[in-house]
Amino acid sequence: MTVMTTRVLEVRKNVLNKNDELARQLRKDFETAGVFALNLVSSPGTGKTLLLEKTLSCLCRRGFRVAALVGDLETENDANRLAKSGVPVRQIKTDGRCHLEAEMVRKHLAGWHLNELDFLFIENVGNLVCPASYDLGEALRVALLSVTEGEDKPLKYPTMFNSADAAVITKMDLAEACEYDRATALHNIREIRPGIEIIELSAKRGLGMDNWLNFLERKKAELE
């Protein structure tokens, strides 16, 4: 008869180790190719796709080569909508998964020449919880908050807002109608992420878009 002995084995390993490793590899690939990758995160309906639509065409006009990956649980609607801008766009259908993972990004980049791009936008699944935990290799994570959502959202989803490198307030054209409390919204974001850069805009009306585009250009230049 064999006697079983119990012992404690130190593991000390990050649970999302595989994703993190792959994300590190992607980050290296992006850097080598000179493409600036962004991960856009927000709740559903904040206006990620509209902002992306306008951003892609504006950056094209400024002479940049851009592409986008868009994540959704179902449908290719967003990719079809963005494809009208004429730039390379691919849909990542997560089949029910509530966030993008580095592996999905890697897979959907197949066939694209990264060194022929200046900006790569990755639109995450609309969700303020799960995408926070998954690094996609991006150089910049941008959290969006619309004026219609309520100023306390950053306090309700601190993990996401803390993990962001920049915040964008969308739908500023509706601020008055929604009785948007600007001071409180900005204060709450900075309570969660001290020193974060915040850009206010309305993609629909074109308000603040120059600020946003200049910000993107500056961030890209900082990395070079």
Added chain:
Amino acid sequence: MHELSIVRGIIETVSEAAQTANAKKIKAVHLRVGALAGVVKDALLFSYGLATEETMLAGSELVVEELPLLIFCQVCGKSVKLPSVQSFRCPECKTPSGDIRQGKELEVSSIEIEV
């Protein structure tokens, strides 16, 4: 709800470590979860029981150690514990700080195995 994905990560990490150590059975898994890890303990425990069925981890206990958020305060010159994740300010001098020293952990610290 991505706790199921997290549990899949735990299963992979633990199975690998247990196999390397030639474990016959896994009795317990110790997990360190920071306050800012974005993981709900109850959802994790619930998913764990289901997802580990028919794996090496079946029947094992998941022991979750919850870690509070620590930031480094420049003014006080030390790490301070935050009472909540809603305000990244030193509780003593009220200075904001984004210098996180603890709270993002999501790691398998150790496992109890039978060999």
